[in-house]
Amino acid sequence: MTGKPGKTPSDSKAADHHHLNGLSSGFGVYIHWPFCHKKCPYCDFNSHVRDEIDQSGFGQAIITELKTMADISGFHRRPLDSVFFGGGTPSLMEAEVVGHILKAIASLFSLSDDCEITLEANPTFLEAERLYAFHDQGINRLSLGIQSLKDDQLAFLGRQHSATEARTVLSKAQNIFPRVSADFIYALPDQELNEWQQQLSQILDLGCDHLSLYQLTLEQGTAFYSLAKRGRLTMLDDTMALDQFLLTQEMCQNRGLPAYEVSNHAKSGQESRHNLIYWRGGDWLGAGPGAIGRFWHQATGKRMETRARKDPDAWREDVNKQGHGLSHQHDEDAAEFASEAVMMGLRLREGIDLNLIETLAGPRSEWLNSDEVMHLCRHGLLALQEDCLTMTDDGKTVMNTVIGRILK
Template identity: 40%
Template sequence: MATIRNAFDPGFGVYVHWPFCLSKCPYCDFNSHVRRGDVDEDRFVEAFAAEIAHRAKLAPGREVRSVFFGGGTPSLMSPSTVEAILDEIAKRWNMAKDVEVTLEANPTSVEASRFKGFRIAGVNRVSLGLQALNDIDLKALGRQHTVAESLMALDIATNVFERVSFDLIYGRAGQTAAAWRKELDLALARAPEHVSLYQLTIEPDTLFERMVNTGKMTIPDTDTQRALWDVTQEITARHNLPSYEVSNHARPGAECRHNLVYWRYGEYAGVGPGAHGRIITTRGRRAQATEKHPEMWLTCVETEGHGLVEDELLNSEQEGDEFLLMGLRLREGIDPQRYFLLTGKKLSQSRISELIGDGLVEITRENRLRVSSEGFPVLDAVVADLAA
């Protein structure tokens, strides 16, 4: 395993999950929990400190290149909580001089008022969940902010943080390609260096799934979804925000370093309720996950010293599948030699040749295998074919 890590080093990151939200969005299947009362942040800080210490023992001596506060809604935390967690990370690992520290935030006026505090705490990149620039659709998506608040928060964030990104969801009920073109042009005219544009998927056990199944909501058909995808690629390219991953666009050099750790199949520690991690130990790569329920996670950490409920040693086939699943999302593609080092076998040349013939994948000058522009809309099928 050391050979693989030295030859291909995507870096090490820390993911911190804050599980609380003001409300549950109807499309969301993330580990988020609505709490009406005050959250005991001091107690959570102590638990985060214990989990960070536990992961540092499993993965000692790492240099942290990125920290990502996700959720849930991390911008509901007080800046002092963020600062305390960052201090604990710095106490257990070396922090890179140019470490990227991202915090996801909702653009409500209350949360935007904390931005300066987050910057002082050590956050240097914020990711705003705008989701739509249409008040009717924002309400349908269960969002707690308006378009006016979104644009105000974006202006504040741009003035406070070194780096800013925002999310939008397309493929919404009743959305047309013409309407999306207009909305995306408006958004990207104010765009910072990075945007995440997600096509709406109906996830299991969400309110949207129940609405679709009962006929109360209709999502765009396949042809409209493809038209929306094509508009997305066209408009982002025109605004000099090309895709570097299937749903993420950035100016050259402004890619999200933390997410690149995932997609390049790097190593990361996950702490907090429902967090996932991939730690490389002397025995191999371990897939880890923590208890999802916030109060149960607290109890686990306070009694056991950590909240892990899954800690599986991956075999070579599992590593190969994960490597393909993550790496082929990237516009840069993968190095087939790393697949060989992970699995001990080569990718099927006959399958690759067939996919090249179908125009779905291509080989670059650097001998990397990547999904083509025509292949990205059917990415899951391409990955499944290569992994078979």
């Protein structure tokens, strides 16, 4: 799915830059809610556990930072394709706080009825009670972090819900929201191909029009990472993980949910517009602790990256002092933009248009190793048609190596 071109009424040099694949790259807002009930042992997201949270204070600080981001970017009144509440666990937000933030977004930008407005949720009964209220406040897409349909796996992953609870909350969500996505994690230690095959078949029976299916990976700073370092956790071996990945591709494809990105599967037209903005090199503003934004800056015509401080209290203090909690504002140079466009775009089935990247980042000889591209095409890891470069299924299994070799 692609959003509308999202140009600002004032138009500018920057607004011509919103097409990387000959498709609209779109404009979105990302809100980061950094709090969770409990830290999951595999998670390296910016999430914090607190006894008490001043919800309206944090909501107000997010609104203040959004106003600053609108000023910095010059995107006032620009039509939005997507708003995304991520985290952390945004389903722990009071619905009223979500409503206030959406109202502020509607007053700063242009928010139409067909804007995709997603909220990430955990499928516990506690959070399920708020689903109607979230819908009433304007959320039209729910992304549920189910992770597994088996209780022993949920316990291993440190999740707060049971499989039965997840199924109940999912079907409730499907009755309330027009679009519901679910996340699952596979390639767990000792997971057998057979077991994942059976579970994936049950997952595909749940009737989701969008699935994010991730392999468990070890991230620095997590509890699993320290366990693995001490030899108390052994990850699934690469060959078995690869078999599960390939099986996932095949089963989802056969059931009408092909991968439009390495880990994301959707029925036609149900792709996440928000994620497509990231992968197609579109513009998004971030607000909240640790939020990242990237956009073509209206005044300079350069691509800017912003990063907010991660610690919620330090972030909020900065917002109160200076209107934002950014720790980093950076104009990307051509090579940085080209790397971002190649790394993100090759994750997509549609691939990248080298010609278009060239118009933004300068001659490809400066950022692309064309000999290596041809070499990897001959080995079936990449495919080049006209100027459209895509990663083949074989390429996806060694994606980081392929990208590392073709970028200068």
